[in-house]
Each structure stands twice: as C-alpha cells, then as structure tokens.
Amino acid sequence: MSSLVIHRVTTLDLAVRPIVWPFAEERRAEITAHFAEKQRERPKIWNGRVLLGRGAAFMDGHLAATYFETDFASFLAWRDWGFPDPAVFNGFGMGALRASDGAFLMGEMSQHTANAGRIYFPSGTPDLDDIRDGALDIRGSVVREIAEETGLTADDYAAEADWHCVVSGRVIAMIQVLNLDMPGDEARARIEAHLAREAEPELSAIRLVRGLSDLTPTMPRFVTAFVEQQFASR
Template sequence: MTLPVIHRVTALDLTVRSTPWLFAQTRRADIDSHFAEKRQEKPRIWNGRVLLARNPVFREGRFSADYFETDFASFLAWRDWGFPDSEVFNGFGMGALRAADGAFVLGEMGQHTANAGRVYFPSGTPDLDDVRSGTVDIAGSVGREVLEETGLAEVDYTASPHWDCVVSGAAIAMIRILGIDMSGEALRARIEATLARQHQPELSAVHLVRRTSDLTAAMPRFVTAFIEREFSSSS
C-alpha cells in the first residue's frame, strides 16, 4: 500500500470543466442498480450532483486540478467498486478543529449516512453550491460543512493560512487547521449540545485526539497521516 504524501500549499486553483465521465456513461445500468440497493439500506441518501477531479498538480505552493460534475450514484459506485477509473480522484476540504489545549476534535458519522461509523474532521465531497466563477471554493465548502455538522460558524475559529493536501489513494484531502479558543472538553460539549438540538444530526458522537494512541481504525488514513505529522512536528 502506498503511504500518504502531504503537500503544504497556500493557494488552490480548482477549475470546473464540462467534461464527460466515461465510467458513468458506460456503467450506467450497473450504477443505477447499485444505488437502488444502497437506497434500500439507507433511504436518506439521495442522488444529488457532486464534483470529482482529474489532473492534480502541486507546484510552488499551489495545488491545481480540473473538476467535473457527476451524480452521487456514480461517485458511490466508483468508490464502492475500488476506484476503477484511476485518473479520477475525490478532492475535498476538511476543517481540522483544534482546541486551545492541542486536542483535535473529530466526528463519528451517523448510521443513516453513506460513511456510517467513520470518524474524521467535518468535510464533504464538493457540489455545485461550492462553485464560484467557474472554480471550486474549498474554503467555503469547509465552512459550510463545519457549520452543518457542528454548529460552529467562521467567527468561532481562526483558519490557518495554509492547506495540507494529503494524497492517499484516490483521495486528496485538503485539510485546514481551524483553531478554537477553548479546551477540547469544552468544545466537545458545545458540539454535543448542538447535535442534541438537531432532529437527525450527521454525527453520532464526538471524539478527542490528544496523542497518536487515540487514533483508531475508524479514521481514514489521510486523517491519521495528517494528525501524526502534526503531533510529530510539535513534539
């Protein structure tokens, strides 16, 4: 297995292009059948429009890529079938919530979601709401996901000026540290209070990571690689 590679950048150049996806076209019937099965398991998932990407380039502190529009059913099949189109990747933003005492705060996805049981930072595959003047606004996507999942608004945290882009298989996670001026326990309690007021929250639990021994198999490799690097650089 290829180890994750982390690129630190200060600029994102993510252009949306109207290009077809041959995988989605040629496997349409299989994709629709697969999604119908998934809908039986999790009725709340819906076949909205999402953005995937091609042609990743890291150069001189900048990450560039070409994004294209597809449906969630095609994305889900591509993911579940082991990423058969190797030229495509899922490039998404993550807000790494970090408390004043150094603890990272992660959420566990609820059983009704497509990633049930997985534990990671607030994030989501970009969609059409994240497009601004023909480019993907990852910072805006992160802000929206953080607000939806935790109730934290941009006034509640200080965003790092850089992004750590973790390349791990068919995923590139653009992770930005969001510093919050409260302890890890207080931050977890605040998020839990927000979840308690929601009818069906995306998160089922909130986890604190203070050391590498707190990392678990439920956390994706791009998340654990990022946290391991952060802890090693601060020690």
Template sequence: MTDVVIHRVTTLDLKVEPWEWPFAKQRRDDIAAHFAECRRAKPGLWNGRVLLGRNPRFADGLFEASYFETDFASLLAWRDWGFPDRTAFNGFGMGALRAADGAFVLGEMGVHTANAGRLYFPAGTPDLADVNNGVLDLAANVAREVEEETGLAPSDYQAAAHWDCVVTGASIALMRVLDASDMGEALQRRIEANLAAQDEPELCSIRLVRSRSDLTAAMPRFVTAFLETQFSPGEPSS
C-alpha cells in the same frame, strides 16, 4: 497499507469545467443498480450532484486541478468498487478543528450516512453550491460543512493560511487547521449540544484526539496520516 504523500500549499486553483466521465457513462446501469441496493439499506441516501477532480498538479505551494460535475451514485459505486477508473480523483476539504489545548475534534458519522461509524473531521463532497465564477471555493465549502455539522461559524475559529493535501490512492483530502478558542472538553460539549438540537444530525458523537495513542481503525488513512504529522514522533501509536 496505501502510500501517503502530503503536500503543503497556500494557493488553490480549482477550475470547474464541463467533462463527461467515461466511467459514469459506460457503467450507468450497474451504477443505478448499486445505488438502488444502497438505498434499500439506507433510504436516506440522496443522489445529488457532486464535484470530482482530474489532472491534479502540485507546484511551488500551489495545488491546481480541473473539477467536473457528476452524480453521487457514480461516486459511491466508484468508491465501493475500489476506484476502477483513475482518470478522476475525489478531492475534498476537511476542517481540522483544533481546540485551544491542542486537542483535535473529530466526529463519528451517523448510521444513516454512507460512511457510518467512521471518524472524520467536518467535511463534505464539494457540489455546485461551492462554485463561484467557475472556480471551486473550497474554503467556503469547509466553512459551510463545519457550520452544518458542528454549529461553529467562521467567527468561532481562526483558519490556517495553508492546506495540507493528503494524497492516498484516488483521494486527495485537503486539510485546513481551524483553531478554536475553547478548550477540548468545552468544545466537545458545545458541539454535542448542537447535535442534540438537530432532527437528524450527520454526526452521532464527538471524539477528542490528543496524541497518537488516540488514533483508531475507524479513522480513514488520510485522517491518521495528517494527525501523525501533528504529534511528536516519539508518541505511541495505537
């Protein structure tokens, strides 16, 4: 199992700077062929511009890193090939929605997505729309992704002051707890109604997680690692 380290921070310093990723340049033809193959299976995949990080550092409640622009095809190939170049990391925010009764709210990714069947908190790879004056605004990214995927606006929840940065291999998932006022089942119904109104929702279903026994293999390790810190150590794990 991949080793996991969790850093709790209150300040993010994520500068976006020009940098040419050697992996993307050197493997350009292989990456293009891989993306073409992926699109044959899932025609809806889009090769947009995304942001990855490098030079991460944690110190005294601060997480800082330098982010650079690349294309989604390079990110996808890098992930599918086992992260062969560790000069970069995939650093993304996740909105850890928590209902008033303590249930966490996760969504199952739809069949047309690159992560079909996986259970995630609302999230998305940062892109240029999340950059403000040369800095990646991850709080704005999370708010946007939550609203796009669930229909919940920032006024529907209270965002925690801290981030739990879950480091697993070449990924850093920055979890921010978002406390909603609705109880679990009510929040689930509300989000599912929003999904039903969308032509092609990113999520196909909503799951509630109330204890370690609700954890499944469909959840990435960074999700289960975070959730394990939220429940009593004495609770059973599935």
C-alpha cells in the same frame, strides 16, 4: 497517486469544467442497480450532484486541478468498486478543529449516512453550492460543512493560511487547521449541544484526539497520517 504523501500548499486553483465522464455513461445500468442496493441499506442517502477532480498537479506550494459534475450514485459506485477510472480523484476540504489545549475534534458519522461509523474531521464531497466564479471554493466548502455538522461558524475559529493536502490513492484531503479559542472538553460540549437540537444530525458523537493513542481503525488513513504529522511537529 498510489502512495500516501502530504503536500503543504498556500493556493488552490480548482477550475470547474463541463466534462463527460465515460465511466458514468458506460456503466449507468450497473451504477443505478448499485445505488438502489445502497438505498435499501440506508434509505436516507440521495442521488445529488457532486464534484470530482482530474489532473491534480502540485508545484511550488500550489495545487491545480480540474473538477467536473456528476451524480452521487456514480461517485459511490466508483469508490465502492475500487476506483476503476484512475484518472479521477475524490478531492475535498476538511476542517481540522484544534482546541486551545491542542486536542483535535473529530465526528463519528451517524448510521443513516453513507460513511456510517467512520470518524474524521468535518467534511463533505464538494457539490454545486461550492462553485464560485467557475471554480471550486474549498475554503467555503469547509466553512459550510463545519456549520452544518457542528454548528460552529467562521467567527468561532481562526483558520490557518496553509492547506495540508494528503494524497492517499485516489483521494486528496485538503485539510485546513481551524484553531478554537476554547479547550477540547468545552468545544465538544458545545458541538454536542448543537447535535442534540438537530432532528437528524450527521454526527452521532464527537471524539477528542489528544495523542496518537486516541487514533482508531475507524479513522481514514489520510486523517491519521495528518494527525501523526501534527503531533510529531510539536
């Protein structure tokens, strides 16, 4: 998974299994120290339980992989240290909100979050709340993240059936287009009203992407690659 590639799939088979992660076990002291440093920088981050993946395989419009549970501190260290265990990947769902006028809506992460200042579609590292019947429910994770970050519910958008799986290094972003029945400015105003009611919102601003000129270096490459493909197909 070294070069960026986009797979379009219709089915996800993401089993969750009890796997011991040698990286997290063998480097525990270093991980603990690293997380303590990060908490000094951003006291609001906490060491919850998250899910990471192994063994991703794409075939005939299908993605299969195995997920395992670990702590956020181990995930953060693995990410910050350049992904020292190459067998593991960070695979998560993203809801690509698309307004009726074709604009995509992205959020800028607030300063208290681990990804402060980054701009991308609503998403989050999968956690234990996303497990259904022994499998990772990415669709449910997207619905949850959209609701938490923007206040929009599944009744507010029509989700397309396919997933655009953007593979970039040790990241797999499983992106689902969510079509809103409202123009971009109206959708942004509605989300901003939701953020104004939140005591500590995850997002600090909402950005409209109407064309390639709206892409910025603060957006992850897997996000801009997806947007580029979407605009090229219009």
